[in-house]
Amino acid sequence: SQKIEQNSEALNIQEGKTATLTCNYTNYSPAYLQWYRQDPGRGPVFLLLIRENEKEKRKERLKVTFDTTLKQSLFHITASQPADSATYLCALDEGSQGNLIFGKGTKLSVKP
């Protein structure tokens, strides 16, 4: 069956360090993968999209990689700040009706 896994339920790092979050998937061949940020009691906010033919994409302090051979995406936040503390979700296009399938998320805590 299709599965998306975000390996760490929680990740705690020190301010200024680089946070790396992992998203693995099985039995999918997505055309693209997306990352969202979700704060408590709020809806997810779109961060980055990376297509299957792209290896890496950057946006300010964010970097996403997409390895279709390993079926894995890595999400990096460089020079992390306490304001980056949130839950980060990866999502894949389901394909048929255009909806997204989400991972459970990784809760990132950046300590000052």
Next chain:
Amino acid sequence: GAVVSQHPSWVICKSGTSVKIECRSLDFQATTMFWYRQFPKQSLMLMATSNEGSKATYEQGVEKDKFLINHASLTLSTLTVTSAHPEDSSFYICSARESNEKLFFGSGTQLSVL
């Protein structure tokens, strides 16, 4: 970016009553909207796909008679939880597509059924 407004943000109701949640795309037209449910520490689970002018498509295991979806215009979809029970208590989120790929989400509705 595009804005999706969801109302109310939270609602507390008695068991057996019905609750309506609205989802509006404020600055774009959305022929398709999605309704999700999220339990604590769980991923967003797609409940149904709402299509303007036609019947919603429900995911397996979601009761269409319990979760009524109406997408009467290109900017408004509503989800009505009928005869709500405590097990329906959850965080409900809608989303809409502005382009072919990105989803924009509402702020969510926390439903608590007593």
